[in-house]
Amino acid sequence: MEANIVVLGTERVGKSALTVRLLTRRFIGEYGDVESIYSHSFAVDGREVTLNVWDSPYSEDSSGETSLFEKKVQWADAYVLVYSICDRASFNSVGRLIQTIRSAKVYLNADKAPIVIVGNMRDLHHRRTVLSEEGRLLALNTDCHFYEVSAAENYHGVLMVFHGLVDRMKDAKLTTKRPLGFKGIVRSMSAVFARRRTDSF
Numbered sequence: 001m002e003a004n005i006v007v008l009g010t011e012r013v014g015k016s017a018l019t020v021r022l023l024t025r026r027f028i029g030e031y032g033d034v035e036s037i038y039s040h041s042f043a044v045d046g047r048e049v050t051l052n053v054w055d056s057p058y059s060e061d062s063s064g065e066t067s068l069f070e071k072k073v074q075w076a077d078a079y080v081l082v083y084s085i086c087d088r089a090s091f092n093s094v095g096r097l098i099q100t101i102r103s104a105k106v107y108l109n110a111d112k113a114p115i116v117i118v119g120n121m122r123d124l125h126h127r128r129t130v131l132s133e134e135g136r137l138l139a140l141n142t143d144c145h146f147y148e149v150s151a152a153e154n155y156h157g158v159l160m161v162f163h164g165l166v167d168r169m170k171d172a173k174l175t176t177k178r179p180l181g182f183k184g185i186v187r188s189m190s191a192v193f194a195r196r197r198t199d200s201f
């Protein structure tokens with residue numbers, strides 16, 4: 001099984017931290033503004049699963065309808081929408097993202113693509129402005145799944161987010177990887193560690 005996953009959310013909510021945690025098990029603190037697709041393979045019930053995870057720095061177009069944003073939505077088989085539990089605006093934007101994704105997918109006749117809502121930075125509970133119940137309620141009302149995690153402190157929680165998505169996609173036939181149609185988007189992990197800034201788009 002091969003599946004494409006897009007990680008979305010407003011700025012500095014921990015999108016790269018979650019992605020890098022999944023890939024390397026490490027939390028490195030600061031991450032470059034690198035637009036990247038990473039491939040990650042692991043075994044589930046004896047079958048190899050490959051996830052192509054698209055992580056991008058936040059920009060205004062992440063909540064809009066630009067062609068790059070639409071391309072991401074179309075490319076993805078599933079979505080990880082991240083907010084920070086210390087940032088109410090980032091939580092509010094998740095609701096809007098769900099609507100945008102769902103309308104695009106309805107248009108594409110693929111509106112059942114799983115969406116996971118992730119409240120990150122759980123370790124900063126003393127600065128919390130979004131209650132767990134609010135995240136859970138949003139997920140319930142929008143037929144999404146919900147996790148609260150700390151990319152900084154816990155690898156297991158991050159793993160659960162992505163493995164949970166795999167469980168939901170297992171029965172779907174996601175064996176065909178759709179081409180992106182442009183080159184130069186795949187960056188190596190070394191680009192993240194080197195904090196290299198790119199202007200590929």
Ligand SMILES: Nc1nc2c(ncn2[C@@H]2O[C@H](COP(=O)(O)OP(=O)(O)OP(=O)(O)O)[C@@H](O)[C@H]2O)c(=O)[nH]1
Pocket residue numbers: 009010011012013014015016017018028029030031032033056057058059120121122123124149150151152153
């Ligand atoms: N305390 C804490 N800090 C975190 C956590 N996750 C990420 N951070 C920090 O939050 C900041 C932003 O993290 P990033 O992963 O770069 O966030 P992003 O959403 O990719 O940001 P953009 O690229 O600007 O869109 C960094 O300083 C991280 O170290 C977490 O779980 N706990």
